[in-house]
Amino acid sequence: MKLSINNLCKTYANGVVALDDLSLDIGLGLFGLLGPNGAGKSSLMRTIAALQTADSGTVSFDEIDVLKQKAQIRKVLGYLPQEFGVFPKTSAYKLLDYYALLKGIGHKKQRKETVEGLLNLVNLYQDKNKNVYEFSGGMKQRFGIAQALIGNPKLIIVDEPTAGLDPGERVRFNNLLSQTGEDRIVLLSTHIVDDVSDLCSDMAIINKGKVIMKGAPVDLIDALADRVWEKQISKKDYDKYCQKYEVIHSRLHAGNPLIHIMNEDNPENGFVKITPKLDDVYFTAINTQNNNVSK
Amino acid sequence: MLLQLISFELLKACKKRANQIYFLILFVIGFFLVHAAAGFFDFFKVVLVGETMHLNGASLISTFLGYFKVFLIFVVAATVSSIVFVDYKYNTLSMTFTTGVSKTHFIFSKLISSFIVASIIMSGAIFGHALACTMPYLDASFFNDFNVIYYLSPFANNYLLNIFIMTSIFIALTMIFRSSLVNWVLVILFYSFNIIASFYFEDIDTSVLGAMIDPTGSLATKLQMHGLSAEQLENYTLNLEGVYLWNRLMWLAIGLLSLLILLFKFDFQYQSNFFNFRKKSSKTDINDKPYSAFQIQQLAHIKTDHEKSSKWSIWLSSYLNELRFITFSLHFVLTIIIGFAMLIMTSSSTGNMYETASYPVTFEMVELITQTFNLLLTVFIALMAGELIWRERANKCNEINDALPVSSLIPASSKMMALVSCVAIFLALFIVAGIFIQYSKEFYDYQLSQYFISIFGFEFIDYMLFTILAFFTHTLINNKYLTIMILLIYYFAGVFGASFFEHNLLKFNGAPLVSYSDLNAYGNNVFSYWIFKIYWLLFAIILLLIANLMWVRGEVLGFRRRVNLALNNISIISKPLISVMALFVITGCFIFYNTNILNTYENSNDKELQRVAYESNYKQYEGLINPEIMDIKINIDMFPESKLISGHGLFELKNTSNQSIETIHLGYDKVVNYKLVFSEGTNLSFQDDKLKYYIYTLNKPLKPNDSMTLSFDFAMNNTGFKNSGATSMMNNNGTFINSGAFFPTFGYNSSQEILSKRLRAKHNLPKKPLALSRDDKQGLKSSMFGENSHFTNIDITISTSADQTAFSAGNLIKKWTQGGRHYYHYKNKAKVQNFIPFISGNYAVKSELWQDEFNKFDPVEISVNYFPSHHYNVDKIMQSTKDSLDYYSKHFSAFSQDQLRIIEFPRTYGSFAQSFPATVPFSESIGFLTDLRELEKADLPFDEQKIDIAYFVTAHEVAHQWWAHQVSSANVEGINFLVESLSEYSALKVMENKYGKQKIKKFLRTERQKYLISRGMETYEERPLARSLASQQATVYNKGSLSLYALDNYLGTEVFDKTIQAFIKDFAYKSAPYPTSKDFIDLLMANSPKDLHYFIDDHLNKITLYKAKLIDAQYKRDENFEYQAHITVEIDKFYSDKNGKEVLTEMNDLIEIGIYNSEDKELTLEKFKLKTGENKLSFKLKRKPKYIVIDPYYHIMTTDFEIVKKDFIKMK
Structure with missing residues (x-):
């Protein structure tokens, strides 16, 4: 089972370049698609879900030419868009049942089994008679994944599913996702680095419509081993440090910047070597691309 | 701050494409309509002004702008939605609310900018009109000097004021309820208010009420302009006074009140707490188990199938889902409630004539229902189609749904079918309502099958086609408001009778008219109607297939890219598309063959040009001496089964002049096959088959007082069908035709000439008086029935099928049966004019003999021939005939024939009765069905009293036996x-x-x-x-x-x-x-x-008009317990001249004055000499007066809307 994306290009009517000659091969399991806002993640997801055309390039899922055989890809697809609503005044059970029918589970008994199973899976069984319209964000998102799982799809696309969820819900949702990765391709787009490192065996970082890094998170982190250093500095010194060192990223820690820099050797000056994490990989990749562009 | 907010909104609105398009649409319609009215287009003409009026006169501009008022509410709805509701839709309010803008500023910025935007959009029509009026190539006789006031006054009155009122109401309700649904509710309410108001306005007793509740105030302006001549209206601008003023104040108050409520109630909260119908949801999450025991693999065995069987269940499920959505929607519920309320109100006036309603027979109910609901249902369909198409996008579940493995055909078709079914539900409910109304009026003759066929066999098809059109347009244009606007324009263009194409092949949903008559059921047009409807249904399927290709799925693309995409995907539907198109073309060809090849098709422009050609070519022959018809002998056979008519006629001709006649000029109607034979030798020296003008030269001139004969065979053909429907004039039952259809005529026929001054100028025809003067020699020679009609003898043998009776003019002298057919022989007693009816039908008969009380005159056999179930007023018609004969023979002269028969004919011919010698054809919709059950009821108040229309119309027609058939009138x-x-x-x-x-x-x-x-x-x-x-x-x-x-x-x-x-x-x-x-x-x-x-x-x-006013009316009781009344009346008399100008004239005229008590009893009725200006009068009365009326019996013409009347006050 393989999803391959070749030389995909897409420019919107307003001139925004969403996908810029993007190519990617994705195999079984959970695949994380990481990138900043506006990187082209959603465009890519929608293109794979046959909701959007591309200007050029191909997408194929096994034997299916996604851009041409839209009906075919839809039969094996489960899709959870970034933002979605539901018809008001419809209970979770009824709505899921309706989607199950639309997804092609014509057999009544099987549909019942599917709907009840999925409601169990996403822990909404007790709330099955409540209107989805009135669900909380987390419940709604779980309903969303249940909907995407109907009919045992071979390809699942989830677009920024944990955005806006509280930490508890995020954990719950990620647990759900991790279950789904067997025997199918699950494409998870997010800008939350931890989601990817928690869940995915393979990943890509995209920015400005291009893939700028691809690989298993572990390998990518390994590549940075012994080169990332950390130091807490004061705010007024920040610019100085930026000029002197290759700052990967900084975040506030107790009100003062905690910066990570990349350096082959020990930079001294109070820096401490740390074990790199996926965010270091992510920011390095983004920075490198941005620098290349500006140069 | 306020100005900044407004300019921000205005800038946004200016950039909005839809706003530009609204303006442009109104501009183009305004511009175009003026061109059409000025006769610029040959293919599309509208008549907006009379001959003496101008397209830029005050009244026309006001009426013209009035046409666009139907869009006003809609433009306001769209504007408010884009300026106000958009904040709720995109949740930008939480940001605005925290910026420190004051509440008043916020609301007023929205109000003022909505008002300005809507006003600018609506001004499109004015600019279009004004610009068109300056176009130098248009016929200058249509235009007066430009007067800016004529534009400003109606713009302010018709538009600005209304826009302000409507915008206030819309903004207030939208902000209070925070729902776009409010918009639609208000739109539907507005249209229903209009209908209800006009309904009340129609009835004189409730006109003022109707004018008051009309939200646009246009009915009130009608009251103000009441009685003015067309010429006066040309320069008339509205004054804020009277009912109009009160109407405006009332609606302005409603608008301001809603604003006030808004200012009071509105607060900057994210969630509305005002009228929150939705229950607060408990958004607490009770499920916080991080892991589930259920494993997804447990579902691995379940397979999806996308086979046919499940496709149908998917379709059905989607369909039910959409149907549920519609039937639970507020639109649906509201339409039903308002519709039924309107129905109950209007049901009191089915088939009203002189404020007297007809029986609620089923066809009247069907008509009432369809007329009442037409606009409401059209608006419902246009709105609901948009709601359905945008439903997923409105609920933001379009991405999930669009990614599902179902073809776009399923949502598209299930939505459409759901709406069509909903229309069917409506119509079925209407039938129930109709039966209920019949029952409530104690009328129990429910014709269920007629209800069903009329509604579902005919009306429903139109709604279905409109629904498809609505879906297609919504899909194509992909902008909810713009689409609805376009659909409304389509609808109202039809209502105003505007169509570019007269041929039904080119006019969407076009078909010959089918209307029901109890005598003749649905008539002869049913076949052609259905052929045309099949043609349009096929066209609608093509639209649906295209709509399916253009269906928005996933990414929202521009129109051009969607077209490209559709063209790329055309292969998906190519098979059905080609086969439907083939069927469509075949049906079209079949229709064309029938309408244009088997029959002749002429549009109104062709006909106009023919009249021009006729006059230009043959006017030279006007005044030529023609032989006079002395005797007419006709044998005519009518075949209701095969719809054929054929016959043979013989004219006895005589040269009654003192000159020899050398040529005979002859013409005849276009629809008949003719064979002419003259008794004298003639040769056809000129032949114009197109205009049917023939000149025969006599071998030997016809000398004065010499005679000859002309015999002619005629047959009405019945081949195929025409654009207007069946070719044959023969009905199944109740045929009524007259001799004009197939009698030849002699000489030039001046009635063909175009009368309109402007049209004549356009075609370079010489000027022509509107009518000949009373001393015109040519005019005095011609009777009201035309140049060829003089008093003659007639001898008519008419036959029809065995189950029908045939009638013609004159006395029936013999009837017999031969070869399974009925024959009737009619002959005149006194001479009659050459205008003869031929009638055939199956009737119930009531016969009586009339004899005057002194046996002075010959008795007259009277018969009333009627459709058996229309027996209600037969006795009244019979009585009226007798009373009329009594009165006329006593006061005028003896009746001219020995028989007099009233014969009912189908209402499809029209709502009239017509008098021929001894024979009076009488429409089923004028008198036969008038509900006179309450006629004799003594205690009915004045406004509920009935007028015996059946009696009156009969008396009028019997009077024609004198006025027309004894004394004719010069042309x-x-x-x-x-x-x-x-x-x-x-x-x-x-x-x-x-x-x-x-x-x-x-x-x-x-x-x-x-x-x-x-x-x-x-x-x-x-x-x-x-x-x-x-x-x-x-x-x-x-x-x-x-x-x-x-x-x-x-x-x-x-x-x-x-x-x-x-x-x-x-x-x-x-x-x-x-x-x-x-x-x-x-x-x-x-x-x-x-x-x-x-x-x-x-x-x-x-033309004499009076303006009267009661200044004062007082009374006192004297010592004898009698009453003295003193009144002051002011009166002026005017003569209206040829140009409609009123000229004040000195008067000293006898005017009748009546005084009434509190029980409306007449205490006195006297005529007084009144002089111009103030007059004081005194009365002595035995009983206490309540009110005084000037001219209570309408003997003079006062121009006020109501009769001049005043209540007395007690003198101090």
Whole structure:
């Protein structure tokens, strides 16, 4: 089972370049698609879900030419868009049942089994008679994944599913996702680095419509081993440090910047070597691309 | 701050494409309509102004802008939605609310900017109109000098004020309820209010109420302009006064009140807490188990199938889902509630004539229902189609749904079918409502199958096609408001009768008209109707297939890219598309073959050009001497089964002039196959088959007093169908045709000439008077029935099928059966004019013999031939015939024939009755079905009293046996005064004898109203009664009956009788020269006292108007317990000249004044000499007066909307 994306290009009517000659091969399991806002993640997801055309390039899922055989890809697809609503005044059970029918589970008994199973899976069984319209964000998102799982799809696309969820819900949702990765391709787009490192065996970082890094998170982190250093500095010194060192990223820690820099050797000056994490990989990749562009 | 907010909103609105398009659409329609009205297009003509009026006159601009008022509410809804609701939609309010903008600033910025935007959009029509008026290539006679006030006044009155009121209401409710649904509710409410208001307005008793509740105020302006002539209206600008002022104040108050509530109630909260219908949800999450015991792999065995079987269940499920959405929607519920409320209100006036309703028979109910609901249902469909198409996007579940493995055909078709089913549900409910109304009116003859066929066999098809059109347009345009606007324009264009294409092949949903008659069911057009509808249904399927290709799925693309995409995907639907298109083309060809090859198709422009050609080519022959028809012999066979008519005619011709006739000019109608044979040798020396003009040269000229014959065979063909429907004029039951359809005519026919001054100028035709003057020689030679009609003998043999009876003019002298067919032989007693009916139908008969009380006259056999279930008023019609014969033979002269028969005909021919010698065809919709059950009820208040229409119309038609068939009228100005006005007078006298003066009052009130309203709509120029044009019906009938009834009252019936008897003696059964109104008036003057000559002159030779006002009315009781009343009345008399100008005239006229008590009893009724200006009068009364009325019986013409009336006050 393989999803391959070749030389995909897409420019919107307003001139925004969403996908810029993007190519990617994705195999079984959970695949994380990481990138900043506006990187082209959603465009890519929608293109794979046959909701959007591309200007050029191909997408194929096994034997299916996604851009041409839209009906075919839809039969094996489960899709959870970034933002979605539901018809008001419809209970979770009824709505899921309706989607199950639309997804092609014509057999009544099987549909019942599917709907009840999925409601169990996403822990909404007790709330099955409540209107989805009135669900909380987390419940709604779980309903969303249940909907995407109907009919045992071979390809699942989830677009920024944990955005806006509280930490508890995020954990719950990620647990759900991790279950789904067997025997199918699950494409998870997010800008939350931890989601990817928690869940995915393979990943890509995209920015400005291009893939700028691809690989298993572990390998990518390994590549940075012994080169990332950390130091807490004061705010007024920040610019100085930026000029002197290759700052990967900084975040506030107790009100003062905690910066990570990349350096082959020990930079001294109070820096401490740390074990790199996926965010270091992510920011390095983004920075490198941005620098290349500006140069 | 406020200004900044407004300019921000305005800038945003200016950039909005939809706003630009709204403006442009209105601009283009305005521009285009002026062109069409000025006769710029040959293919598309509209008549907006009369001959003397201009397209940029005040009244026309006001009416013109009024046309666009139907879009006003919609433009306001769209604007408010884009300026106000958009904040809720995109959740930008939480940001705005925290910026420190004050509440008032916020609300007023929205209000003012919405007001400005809507006003600018609506001004499109004005700019379009104004620009078109400056176009140099348009016919200059249509335009006056530009006057900016004529634009500003209606713009302010019609638009600005209304936009402000509507915007206030819309903004207030939208912000309070925070729902776009409010918009639609208000739109539907607005349209229903309009309908309800006009309904009340129609009835004189409730006109003011109707004018008050009309939200746009246009009905109130009608009250203000009441009675003004068309010429006066040309320069008339509205004043804020009277009912109009009150209406505006009331609606302005409603608008301001809603704003006030908004200011008071509105607060910057994210969630509305005002009228929050939705229950607060408990958004607590009770499920916080991080892991589930259920494993996804447990579902691995379940397979999806996408086979056919599940496709149907998917479709059904989607369909039910959509249907549930519609039926639970507020639109649906509201439409039903409002619709039924309207139905119950309007049901009191089914088939109203003179404020007297007809029985609620099923076809009346069907008509009532469809008329009441038409607009409501159209708006519902247009809105709901948009709601359905945008449903997923509105609920933001479009991405999930679009990614599902279902074809776009499923959502598209299930949504459409759900809406179509919903329309069917509506219609079924209407049937139930119709039956309920019938039941509530104690009418139990429910025709269920007729309901079903009329509604589902015909009406439903139109709604279905409109639904498809709505879906197609919504999909194509992909902008909800813009689409609805376009659909409404399509609808209203149809309502206003505008269509570029006359051929039904080119007009969406076009088909011949089918209307129901109890006699003839759905008639002959059903077949052609269905062929056309099949053609359009096929077209609709093509639209659906295209809509399916253009269906928005996933990414929202621009129109051009969607078209490209659709073209790329066309292969998906190519198979069905090609086969449907093939069927469509085949049906189209079949129709074309029938309408244009088997039959001739002419559009109105062709017809106009033919009239021009006819006049230009043959006017030279006008005045040529033609032989006169002395004797007519006709054998005619009517075949209701095969819809054929054929026959043979023989004219006895005589040269009654003193010159020899060398050529015979002849023409005949276009629809018949003809074979002509002259008894003398002739050769056809000129032949124009297109205009049907033939010249035969006689081998030997026909010398004075010599005779010859012309025999002709004719057959009406019945091949295929025409654009207007069936070819045959023959009905299954109740055929009514007249000799004009197949009798040849001699000489040039001047009635073909175009009358319109502007059209004549356009076609370079010489100027022509609107009517010949009363001393025109040619005019006096021609009777009201045309140049070829003089008093002759007729001998008619008519046959029909065994189950029907056939009728013609004259006395039936023999009837027999031969070869399974019925034959009837008719002959005249007194001579008759050459205008003969041929009628065939299956009737129930009521016959009686009329004999006058002194056995002075020959008895008359009367029969009423009616459709068996229309028995309600047969006795009244019979009684009226007898009473009429009584009155007319006693007061006028003896009846001319031995028989008199009333024959009902299908209402599809129209709502009229017509009198032929001894034979009166009478429409089923005029009198036969009038509900007169409450006629005799004594205690009904004035506004609920009924008028016996059946009785009156019968008396009028019987009067024509004298006025037309004893004394004909010359074809000059005032032609119909001698025919129609005298018949109205005669019938009024018969009615007065039967029902008394009180009952006539209500009738006269309606006559006055009709005449006054007609003044403003005059096409040519208003003329005095004696010189009226044939087409000026309101003058001839309505003013005619008022004037002659007044004269009868002032001069005395004896004077009238004397005049009429002398008039009949002079002119009865006499051919040319025919009498004119002058002959009658001269006699009347001669018989009248000198001091009333002014009154005759005022009524018949002039247009006389009065303005009266009661300044004061007081009473006191004297010592004898009697009452003294003192009144002051101010009165002025005007003559209206040819140009509609009112000229004040000194008066010293007799005016009738009535005083009434609290029980509406007449205490006194007296005539007084009143002078111009103030007059003081005193009365002595036995009982206490309540109110005084100037001219209670409408003997003079006052122009006020209501009768001049004042309540007395007690003198101090």
